[in-house]
Amino acid sequence: MPGTIDVVFVFVLVVVASILEHWLFWPQFRKAVADGEPDARVTGYRRGVFGQWAFVIAMAAIWINHDRSLAALRMAVPSGWRLAVSVVIVGAMVAFVVLQLRSVQRLSAERRVAIRPRLGAVAFLVPHTKREYRLFLALAGTAGVCEELLYRGYLTWFLAPWLGTAGAFVAVVALFGIGHAYQGRKGAIRATAAGAVMTLIVVLTGWLVPAMIVHALIDAGSGTVGYWLLREPDGHSPLVVRDAA
Numbered sequence: 001m002p003g004t005i006d007v008v009f010v011f012v013l014v015v016v017a018s019i020l021e022h023w024l025f026w027p028q029f030r031k032a033v034a035d036g037e038p039d040a041r042v043t044g045y046r047r048g049v050f051g052q053w054a055f056v057i058a059m060a061a062i063w064i065n066h067d068r069s070l071a072a073l074r075m076a077v078p079s080g081w082r083l084a085v086s087v088v089i090v091g092a093m094v095a096f097v098v099l100q101l102r103s104v105q106r107l108s109a110e111r112r113v114a115i116r117p118r119l120g121a122v123a124f125l126v127p128h129t130k131r132e133y134r135l136f137l138a139l140a141g142t143a144g145v146c147e148e149l150l151y152r153g154y155l156t157w158f159l160a161p162w163l164g165t166a167g168a169f170v171a172v173v174a175l176f177g178i179g180h181a182y183q184g185r186k187g188a189i190r191a192t193a194a195g196a197v198m199t200l201i202v203v204l205t206g207w208l209v210p211a212m213i214v215h216a217l218i219d220a221g222s223g224t225v226g227y228w229l230l231r232e233p234d235g236h237s238p239l240v241v242r243d244a245a
Helices: 004-034 040-065 080-105 107-124 128-180 181-206 208-230
Strands: none
Touching: 004 040, 004 128, 040 107, 040 128, 080 181, 080 208, 107 208, 128 181, 128 208, 181 208
């Protein structure tokens, strides 16, 4: 059963962090990129990596201090058909990302330039240089592990005593979308849809690891596509993409 420390942690994670992201960190990041400040994306990516791991470390400390099981966090390895489904889901996602990247890789330089405008409002967010790309991949991996642990793992466990397991999963999908509201309406909708997919994976497998891998692959694949479309042969940004919002 959650205790007082869990209530405090969830309040900071769901309320305080969301407010800071919406009103402080995200606006600063958008403005810095739009103004063409050096290392604006690098700084934003690093903050994302450090911030998410800080929450996970705090959560792990609480979990271990209360001697809670890995199974309660959905980190115990399943057996039988659930393990088989886990392998199939991860394999299918790997194949999808590989096919996606190969299709982009085959595009001519002229074609890549022609479809850059399709990136639209997310162009400012994706990496433009080799250095940014490396950090973005670290951020993608971090998001896959940390967000699944915090949302599909910890928050689902926290809410289940009051909402039941099914209700907790639904509530977490909504909270995941709300937690990404700083990205605007479209960003929140995309996050909600992604959260629903990750939740389905966890429900099917009873395990967070497949959802972590799929989550990381989706983020890394999207960032790689954006990077390949926007980069120059020397790895530098071909243009300054200003934030229209």
